[in-house]
Amino acid sequence: MMSGPVLLFDSGVGGLSVVSALRQHYPRLPMCYACDNAWLPYGLRDDVTLSKRIVAVCKAAVDACQASVLVVACNTASTLALEGLRQTLDIPVVGTVPAIKPAARSSLTRHIGLLATTATVNRPYTQALINSFASDCIVTKVAADALVTQAELWLSGVPLDEQGVQQALSPLWQATQHTPALDTVVLGCTHFPLLKPMLVSLSPKPLIWVDSGDAIARRVGQVAPNRMNATPDGRCFTTAPAAQLTIGLSRYGFQPPQLLTVSDTGR
């Protein structure tokens, strides 16, 4: 299996932000992409059913493309299911967790924002990261599930609803007026870096925006050093028809999606 591609997995198109980070570091890395669009959004689902579902979809996708490494390009899935995935799969599994540590390093005011899904904002895993790396910071947590939908629509060619985006971000903007003022934002959902130019332009003040892309790329470089100059791949798998994503996926180098068969895990 060590000759297979690197498989990136997300609930939807968010993992494409991680694809971009990997391409910047390793332009010839062979990548496949899988998303569980039938269950999107993950951030509003209950943990027990979701963790079984994530393992089932990832296993089906790893088998379908004979992946050599799985990158869980989803904070909501990683903060819940990394252990289950590592127990089930016999390939390296690289997770994506909110970049609290680099954000705490960057913040001068010691007030950082965490922009993520409802599930990620509330996970014990996330709180443990804050306790370990940002215990001297105020952390304003903002659940912004609406931005996940906006990113999905945007990739299929629908213009952003600026008012909806502003509404989702307003708790962050308010925190920039507090004392101490928020100066750094963790993009703790992989969908959000796709919208970064818009987030930056809407921000009332210049802020430091931090995501996990570079850290994931470094980790992939460690677990798959022999895959960096292999033949590109580009296969893509979805769990529900997704013709509207074909053009967006092709911009990231992926072929039209194939339907993945996943054993029923209930809802």
Ligand code: DGL
């Ligand atoms: N892209 C996913 C993340 O990083 C979540 C999107 C969803 O709610 O499905 O958390």
